[in-house]
Amino acid sequence: MITVTDLRKVYHQGKREVRALDGVSLTVPAGSIHGVIGHSGAGKSTLVRCLTMLDRPTSGAVEINGVDLTAARSDALRTARRRIGLVFQQANLFDSRTIEANVAYPLELIGVGREKRREKARELLGLVGLGDAGNAYPAQLSGGMRQRVGIARALATDPDVLLFDEPTSALDPRTTDEILDLIVSLRDRNPDDLAVLVITHEMHVVKKICDSVSLLEGGRIVESGPLTSVVKHLDGRLSQALLGIPPHAHVAPSDATLVDVLASGDHAALPMIAHTSREVGAELAILAGSVEQLAGTTFSHLRLAVPNGADADRVVEELKKLGADARRTAEIREEEPLA
Numbered sequence: 506m507i508t509v510t511d512l513r514k515v516y517h518q519g520k521r522e523v524r525a526l527d528g529v530s531l532t533v534p535a536g537s538i539h540g541v542i543g544h545s546g547a548g549k550s551t552l553v554r555c556l557t558m559l560d561r562p563t564s565g566a567v568e569i570n571g572v573d574l575t576a577a578r579s580d581a582l583r584t585a586r587r588r589i590g591l592v593f594q595q596a597n598l599f600d601s602r603t604i605e606a607n608v609a610y611p612l613e614l615i616g617v618g619r620e621k622r623r624e625k626a627r628e629l630l631g632l633v634g635l636g637d638a639g640n641a642y643p644a645q646l647s648g649g650m651r652q653r654v655g656i657a658r659a660l661a662t663d664p665d666v667l668l669f670d671e672p673t674s675a676l677d678p679r680t681t682d683e684i685l686d687l688i689v690s691l692r693d694r695n696p697d698d699l700a701v702l703v704i705t706h707e708m709h710v711v712k713k714i715c716d717s718v719s720l721l722e723g724g725r726i727v728e729s730g731p732l733t734s735v736v737k738h739l740d741g742r743l744s745q746a747l748l749g750i751p752p753h754a755h756v757a758p759s760d761a762t763l764v765d766v767l768a769s770g771d772h773a774a775l776p777m778i779a780h781t782s783r784e785v786g787a788e789l790a791i792l793a794g795s796v797e798q799l800a801g802t803t804f805s806h807l808r809l810a811v812p813n814g815a816d817a818d819r820v821v822e823e824l825k826k827l828g829a830d831a832r833r834t835a836e837i838r839e840e841e842p843l844a
């Protein structure tokens with residue numbers, strides 16, 4: 506389990522103070538995969554550096570299973586750091602070492618004997634699907650395979666936390682999905698011991714593997730929670746980011762009110778548009794939408810056009826009665842472009 510409490514990092518650029526982290530708190534229990542997403546400049550890299558003490562936080566605490574890394578010094582810090590396995594965007598392997606020797610490297614640093622190192626490296630390479638590649642050199646591997654080696658190396662010291670910093674940003678979509686499946690399988694293999702934290706700007710990563718998610722902005726966590734809760738409401742920033750539908754100005758009819766509706770779970774399977782149409786006596790057009798499975802729950806997000814003359818507020822009301830979240834988003838008058 507990793508617990509981060511009120512983590513702050515202030516940089517000084519001349520006279521200017523930059524609060525790269527401005528009071529970040531989060532908890533990731535063992536068995537859970539938590540995503541932190543944020544745009545460029547949000548503080549993601551600073552968070553990774555401060556969690557691993559590559560950069561000392563200005564204040565706050567980072568605890569791994571109750572041991573505070575910020576309070577540890579020299580040897581104690583080195584030992585505590587091994588509780589976090591770190592995987593970067595690029596694996597940064599030693600080109601002159603075999604794959605097996607790369608995976609064994611963290612064990613070499615802490616003085617584990619040769620035979621034990623080899624045994625562990627072989628076991629880990631098997632775990633990440635590279636059981637036959639131990640004698641190969643990094644240059645002989647694809648980007649996805651190199652990333653698997655990076656993951657095996659991060660697991661060498663049996664960490665309690667695996668921290669991924671943009672693990673799939675350099676990979677193609679298919680390889681990305683293979684690496685994401687591997688991350689889930691590592692968690693599933695060790696649910697009582699391993700907490701996983703994934704820092705990314707890719708929504709796909711969050712949608713595919715995370716149980717919970719935090720949105721980092723200007724060094725602060727502005728929204729956080731279990732994936733299925735944060736996407737449930739139309740107004741949420743994470744909901745917009747993860748399930749948002751783009752404006753479809755080119756198909757918007759003139760003289761209509763646009764209504765967005767978001768339904769989840771069993772509600773998503775109801776014939777709610779037909780039902781609402783009938784109840785209100787209005788023909789509703791679906792202009793855009795997405796239906797997705799997140800963490801095993803179906804979410805359906807639709808944008809409807811209610812012809813003017815029909816009661817858009819009643820449409821919203823009827824949809825809410827059926828258990829969906831709904832709201833008016835725009836009025837379109839003839840010859841007026843969609844806002």
Ligand SMILES: Nc1ncnc2c1ncn2[C@@H]1O[C@H](COP(=O)(O)OP(=O)(O)OP(=O)(O)O)[C@@H](O)[C@H]1O
Nearest residue numbers: 516518523525543544545546547548549550551552
């Ligand atoms: N060493 C530093 N000195 C001064 N300011 C810094 C330093 N490192 C980061 N910052 C500032 O802190 C803020 C957060 O930067 P950070 O690199 O953590 O963001 P990020 O979310 O990782 O962005 P990106 O995805 O572009 O890497 C930015 O305003 C950045 O300019």
